[in-house]
Amino acid sequence: MMELHDPKLKQRGRASVDFLAQMGIAAGPVLQKVGGEIAEKINTDNLPDDLDARDQTINSALSESSAYATQRLMGDWHGRNHGQIAIEAFEEILPDLQSTLDATTNGPASLELDPDLKLPAYWDGVHFHRTSGGWDGHEHMGYVHGEIIHKKMVARFFPGGIFQQRHAVAAMAPRDSYERILDMGCSSGHFTCGLANAYPDAQITGIDLSARMLEHAYRTANANGWNWKLYQRAAENCGFEDASFDLVASYILIHEIPADVVEQVFAEAFRVLEPGGDMIMSDATRYADLDKLSVWKADRGAKYGGEPFWRETASLDLAEVARKVGFVDVTAEGTYPHVVKGRKPA
Ligand SMILES: C[S@@+](CC[C@H](N)C(=O)[O-])C[C@H]1O[C@@H](n2cnc3c(N)ncnc32)[C@H](O)[C@@H]1O
Incomplete structure (x- = not known):
């Protein structure tokens, strides 16, 4: 498959995307430490069947764990910020990309959008x-997601x-x-x-x-x-x-x-x-x-x-x-x- 475009991120966007990807790598030892603490403190055979009760049991057992607090903080920070970081990185390269985007608006494929489509409540407005x-969530979310989030972030967590x-x-x-x-x-x-x-x-x-x-x-x-x-x-x-x-x-x-x-x-x-x-x-x-x-x-x-x-x-x-x-x-x-x-x- 030919790539639509390999996004050459600008320095600021690349640094932010790299930071985020490195966080994923840095999470490895933290997760390992949390795993060790779980093995030490929790009998996993006796965990409740109910998933919310199970979450509560593990959270209470790890309430004093600084590794677990760090893991949660990293997860939360990533969740909150990755979309905005990808959008900012995209906006920096948009002027360079415009000719590629224009060049692919015609071709053998066809696209039929339906402005009257009733979007289901489980999808519409859900973040x-x-x-x-x-x-x-953005005028160019297809590019942001397809090329930056997927190829520059997610793919790095799954080599x-x-x-x-x-x-x-x-x-x-x-x-x-x-x-x-x-x-x-x-x-x-x-x-x-x-x-x-x-x-x-x-x-x-x-x-x-x-x-x-x-x-x-x-x-x-x-x-x-x-x-x-x-x-x-x-x-x-x-x-x-x-x-x-x-x-x-x-x-x-x-x-x-x-x-x-x-x-x-x-x-x-x-x-x-x-x-x-x-x-x-x-x-x-x-x-x-x-x-x-x-x-x-x-x-x-x-x-x-x-x-x-x-x-x-x-x-x-x-x-x-x-x-x-x-x-x-x-x-x-x-x-x-x-x-x-x-x-x-x-
Ligand atoms: C995780 S993505 C799928 C990824 C894609 N198949 C790929 O390989 O990259 C999920 C997609 O399903 C779409 N989607 C969710 N509910 C849908 C539905 N009921 N009908 C059609 N598309 C839906 C979302 O808009 C989103 O683009």
Whole structure:
């Protein structure tokens, strides 16, 4: 995949972004120290089943711990500041970027935004990731998120990880080739790129609620000469005809929607698949596959990280949801991401 643009941050923006990324590295020894204190003070086998009670138990046991106080402070500071730091770094480079942005506003891709779309209450105005305004919180949030937050911050916490993972998951769909693929919650297009690489002959359609993310996906597609069709639509009510696709896929959409909507999304995937078509959905580690302490860590991370629906969706059995809406040959594998596949009966 050709990058839309490797953001060459200016000195001030680069220093702030580097500081934030270094904080992630500096957190390592702090987390280790907290881990040691937990092992010393808490019998993890006896932790309460209720997640809020579990959090309270661990918090009380660590109330005197300076390492734990430092960990919380770092998490909170990161959550509060990363979005603004990325936006400021972007605004410094905008004048240099303008010609690249202009050059990709035309090309083989298409983009249909819907100013009348009724955005769901669980999404509209929610500050996902504690970024002010959430996915649409800035006029260029697609670039800020897709290129700066993802590539300059998040990718540094997962060396060699998150982009390769999207490509690997895309290639896990059962068949070697598809003709019509729908990417639900395509956002700025990172997983869509994985699908485009794995199935180069397919016509790819992407949907998302966020106009700003879709604009970035559109530019990325144009920069690569891909004819993606992008629409601002909800995954649970995507408006395509029955049997429009032979593969419906998603990567880390599910943890951003309430549990009852997850079932609607799976049912919608089933509806728009042709008989015999495949679904592959991937997201956060199921709590059922983790021990009590790991669930507590994931749950706290989600709370600090501005992920309001993580707990309820990580508590779902996605394979069961897939079977419930009619999929057959359902499989579920892996921890992060947890990948669920199913087929619409022929
Ligand atoms: C974590 S991002 C997905 C990342 C993307 N698939 C990737 O690989 O980078 C979640 C995306 O899902 C979108 N989203 C959330 N709820 C949605 C819904 N009901 N329908 C469509 N998109 C939704 C958000 O706007 C956001 O862009």
